Structures are given as structure tokens and as C-alpha cells.
Amino acid sequence: MSDHAMLEIRHYSKSYGAGKKAVDDVSLSVERGDIYGFIGHNGAGKSTTIRAVVGVLDFTEGEITIDGHSVRDEPMACKRVTAYIPDNPDLYENLTGIQYLNFVADVFGIGAAEREARIRKYADLFEITNDLGDLIGAYSHGMKQKLAIISALIHRPKLLVLDEPFVGLDPKATYALKEIMRDMCRQGTAVFFSTHVLDVAEKLCNKVAIIKRGRIVASGPMEALTEGHSLEQAFLEADGDE
DSSP: OOSSOSEEEEEEEEEETTTEEEEEEEEEEEOTTOEEEEEOOTTSSHHHHHHHHTTSSOOSEEEEEETTEETTTOHHHHHHHEEEEOSSOOOOTTSBHHHHHHHHHHHTTOOHHHHHHHHHHHHHHTTOGGGTTSBGGGOOHHHHHHHHHHHHHTTOOSEEEEESTTTTOOHHHHHHHHHHHHHHHHTTOEEEEEESOHHHHHHHOSEEEEEETTEEEEEEEHHHHHTTSOHHHHHHHHHHOO
16 A cells, blocks of 8 residues: 555646636545545536546646546556546447447456456446447436446546536436445545535545635535534535635
């Protein structure tokens, strides 16, 4: 075990035109085994930060490292250990579900027995086993989301990053995903996800950061932040402080 955090964001800022900062001096640290919730209104800077973490949005201000590697200077080393589930997964519509999962497994060099076992396990859990032979173009939004989740879990990432993962999932799939997140954390994976579903975050996360207009207004262990109140109360208080 190395002593660095699995995900370290230090003084990350992102400006959009005319010097308006979408994200302003964000720092946080996600350790192995953390389920870290990133909470805020739409437009608060959650997706911007997440897209910088996973390397789909370049940045000039601040430093982001994954497992000790710089996202900017060592993108491949970071991508090797990270899985990203965007809020609106963009999948290859002209492949079948199983072709897509095999394509992802090939990219990460996962052997036949291993990939088969994982695909079977997660497809059964999300109840889409019978749909894997169909073209992704025919999938509903919820099914695409489930497929994106399964594809992210095939290579046992050390860091799992999700953007609003529960929006659009039915209750059963939400439950399955929460169990998977807990299970992965027990095995030492770090999970970092954005959400505005506060009651889910409260039950699931051990750490949380609240972002408002691009700045972190509160962060730390869940108990310290809520102090015996609900996360909703803590959020409303942090959100109300000007």
C-alpha cells in the first residue's frame, strides 16, 4: 500500500470565457475504500471537475493525480486504473451489448474466463442478460446506463468515478449499484461520484464535499459534516451561507 491518496485534486480551477470561473480552487482527497460524494446543484461545477479528473476536459490551473500519477502528464497510467461512468453514456449504437462489453474487455486485456464471469455476474444483477444480443441503438436510456456501468466494472478499477449515477436507474438497479459500490470499497477501490440525491449520498458515503458556484463550501467525513443532523440540513446550511 502506498501512502498517496487514490485521487488527489489540488487547487483545481476552470474558467469559461471572460474570466468567469466554473470551478474555483477546488481541493479534495479520496482514499482507497472511500465512497466520496460530491454534492451540489446543477451548474455548481460537479461535472466540470469530474470531466477534468477522468481526462476528457483539459485544464491549466491546479493538479490532479490518480494513484500518484498526473492526469495531465500521465493520462494512460491514470486511465488504466480508472473507470468513468458519465451521466449520459455515449455508446456504440451499432454494436450489440455483448460486442461492446467484449470490446472494452479487449482494450483492458481481460482474459476470457475473467470477463465471462464478470459480465455474467453484473448482467444478471442488472437484469439485462437477455438483452446483450440486441443492438445498443435499441436500448432504453436506463439499459444504456446499466451497460455503461457493467463496462466500467470489467477491469476492476482502483478508482470508480460516476457522474449522477442514480438518475434514470430504476429502484432495483439503484440498489444493485449501491451494493456494488460498497463491495468495491471493501476491496480497496475508491469511489468518487456526484449527486444531488442527498438521502442516497447520506446512507452511502463516508465522506462528502459540497460545491456551490464552483467553490467547495464544506467537506470532510459524513459524521463531522452532519453532526447528528441530516445531510439535507447540512447542505441547506452550507448552501445558505454567503
